[in-house]
Amino acid sequence: MRDLIKDEHSRGEGIQDQLSDYADETRTLDHHYKSILVALERDLTERPWIERGETLTTRIQNLNLDAGVLMLPIGRNDGLEDEMRFLVTGNGRHLCRILVKEAGLSHSIAMIIPMFGRVGRLKENQNIEITNL
Secondary structure: OOOHHHEEEEEEEEHHHHHHHHHHHHHHHHHHHHHHHHHHHHHHHHOOOOOOOOEEEOOOOOOOOOOOEEEEEOHHOOOOOOOOEEEEEEEEEEEEEEEEEOOOOOEEEEEEOOOOOOHHOOOOOOOOEEEOO
């Protein structure tokens, strides 16, 4: 009889250990679930993408007119994606059109589309507005 009671006690301790493991797993999953909800709400309110016709203000970080490329200090975190096209304006004047060739998290490399605008007016560190086409 004592052996039977000891066996039941040891099984009870094993079940208690399993229950405490389940409680830890439940807390971990609950934390993960809540963090996903926060991220989804942030995406809903902050919109990490750019819609057609939307304008962003930025500056030209680097410029190489000979190669026809420029670098912007905005990237995927700001909604830019590869192959997006933008109209570039400065001081209310149409300067050029660009095609994003490589969008990093916080910077982008864009090709200046030839035959559109006044490319000669582009300057390094110039404040510009880009409008998604």
